[in-house]
Amino acid sequence: MSFQINPLSTALGAEVVGLDLAEPLDEETFARVHQAHLDHQVLVFRDQHLTPAQHIVFSRRFGDLSGHVYDQFLLPGYPEILKVSNKKTADGDFAGLASAGRRWHSDLSYAETPSLGSLLYALEIPPEGGDTLFNNMYRAYEALPAATKSKIDDLKAEFLIGSARKYYTENERPPLTEAQLASVPPVEHPVVRTHPETKRKALYVNPAHTVRILGLDEAEADALLTELTEHSVEPQFVYRHKWRLHDLVFWDNRCCMHIAEPPPPDSNRHMHRTTVVGDTPY
Template sequence: MGYVPTFTYQAAVCHAPQFAPRSYRHFTVSPLTGAMGADVEGIDLSSASDAAIAELEQALTDHIALMIRGQENLTPPAQIAFARRLGHVGIWPYAKAMEGYPEITELIQEPGDKYAFGGTWHSDSCSFEHPPKYTMLHCVACPPVGGDTGFANQYLAWERLDPALKAELEHRRAIASGRLGYMTAASDAEVQSHTATPVSFRPEELLEVAHPVARTHPVTGRKALYVNSSYTLCLEGESQKQSLPLLRRLWEHAITPEFTCRLRWSRGALAIWDNRCCLHYAHSDYPGYRRHMRRIVVEGERPV
């Protein structure tokens, strides 16, 4: 009797801009992995020119997630002003806002917290009709190591699917629901027993919406897989039970190691990413330490 292989090798894959970063006039860019992500240095977000902001958005389009170092002096009003230069700044309804700044949610993990907020693979608020195109986190405090944010390039995830499966899924939609994930908690108190982030449980506002399984990025024109285990309830026209075998296969594929990178935090750094073409994941590997981020989202278009 022969052995049955329990693994497959991932064929070589990369995201081309990682190997050919543009030269920018206003900052330097250091790509992180062959899949996505870059460190950015040399820009002050509170005083950047329009030309510098346009270059930054180009770098974000190319590298999908950026860790912009050296923003220790970025005040909450300056962070909001920066966000507004990128689009409409939405107000996230599921958390108590920072005092005096309704646009900012403070993501706080206290040393004794059990779970990291955002500790499942997801694209932010994809149960909204107009999910955020960008999310940014400004790091007020982070552990000496740990607490990285992981990312997975969903252009690669879509492009690397089996062609027959792609053809089957090309014009299908899936139902994204706010009912899943931490929203399944029974109360604010239950959520707060897991995390110090001031999440506000509002079941009457939990949304469900149908979005394409693969959405087309409005800037690059490339398709990206747009389902995830935190929000996707089922394929449109199928029950959750019918959908799960295929969805589980897609979720596992979406986080193939070769599609990923990790952004490492430093105090004062600001990370920004494009939710339209990547998933992210908050690593929960720093018990006993505090992590504090100021989060703002920039509204995007309805996925097509």
């Protein structure tokens, strides 16, 4: 298949133009897409027209798919798809997880086996605003002073889903039930992880789900976590994605974070997300 891969920024990200993901990809085409994802960390597939089933089929080329702790927002009949939406139902409730991604984070970094990547499909977007920003955690790590790298290379951190830390009001998202909380207990992951495919090192802490860095006193741990997270989102590491209708964006949660800016008042942002299961960080 003939298609183009165009870099979107000097930090990370590329757009894929001329590829129809509703059709099965041959092995050569898939290999090129897979390599582009490893090279650019974020791929933007333009002008896709996908049914939920087609979205799932493409996503599964990269691995098994997971559900989400907010299971009330999974798409009926398609438990692999999370509805990310600020649209309201007839009852006045949100149609999906309206406040998803409002802090810098890596998807499912609070899980024992975090996500490989997420594929977010834009079904309805506001006329302006509602951008998503991505950062390059390889480059953030590589730009650290040697002394900082030496200090953090063997450290671990505790992770817990941001919702359990009461970051959100009940107007933004419903509180987790006892059963949902029990399904996402605190876990430990390395502060610096090695990407299982590229073998490059990347920072792996984030403001939303990292509770604390272990092995240091509280004040030092808090200061270090703030230093690392603020450093990692400096402009030279960040790509801002301005959504187009029917974009499918696929990012690598093993080596980048993202944050979603809220859409303007009285505008809708309605999307479907699949999440590919990853591996235990090391």
